[in-house]
Amino acid sequence: MKKKIWIMDFMPFLVVPLWTSILHLDFVKGSFVVDVTQSSYQAEENHNITLEWTFTTKPDTSLSALKVFCSLNNGHKYWTFYHLFDGVEFSEDEEFSGRVQSDKDALREGRIRLQLSRLRTEDSGLYLCEVDTGYGRGYNSCRLTVSGKTIHLYTCDHCKVWTGLITAVVVVCFVLILVILRFNERPECDDDDDEEEEELVPHRLLTR
Structure with missing residues (x-):
């Protein structure tokens, strides 16, 4: 007991x-939380865009201690477009080679800012970044939609004004050409009349 x-x-x-x-x-x-500043982005082809994630950080965290792995899933294939390991940045896939730039100062502040340049329509998809700081690990994702360039057909009042002006200019030019041609024809007729009169004068003198 x-x-x-x-x-x-x-x-x-x-x-x-x-x-x-x-x-x-x-x-x-x-x-430890990994978050996104925007859940979705939209951009046009050949433009640039900056994707941003945030994560919990400590004042004494160094870049060499951070491990960041970012990938793209466009529904057909996975690409690793950004990788940070031991303070070294690189891209494992040639599709993004030379097209991704990061802000290292932002990394020290707990922000992942990745600028994607010369966007392509196949860059559309789900972008996921995984962060490992040594004292925490997490991930989050956002979606990017890249649209092709559109050809704008302008049917505005300014276009109608320009069309009217061009038509008026063409009409004036046509009238001027007719006037010039008509003017050039008249002296030839006068010369013919003078020749006929000269031929008639000797004939009258002979008849006398």
Whole structure:
């Protein structure tokens, strides 16, 4: 009986540290968060765009301690468009070679800013970034839609004005050409009349 009482007396001292450890682990796990500033982006082909993620950071975190792995899933294939390991940045796929730039100063502040240049329609898809800081790990994703260039057909009032002006110019030019042609024909007729008169004069003199 005394033995049972001794165990029961020490049960609170065994249970409390266990619950404290569990709560501490949950707190540490929940304190690290990876988030996106926008859930979706839209851009046109051949333009540039900046995708951004945020993560929980500490003041003494160095770039060499960060591990960032970012990939694209466009529904047909997976691409690794950005990878940070031991402070070195690179892209594993040639599709994004030379088209991805990161802001290292933003990384120190807990922000992943990746600029994608010369966008293509096949760049559309789900962009996922996974972050490992050594004291926390998480990931989040956003969607990018790249549309092709559209040809705009302008049917505005300005176009109608220009069409009217061009038509008027063509009509005026046509009238001027007719006037010039008509003017050039008249002197030839006068010369013919003079020749006929000169031919008639000797004939009259002879008849006399």
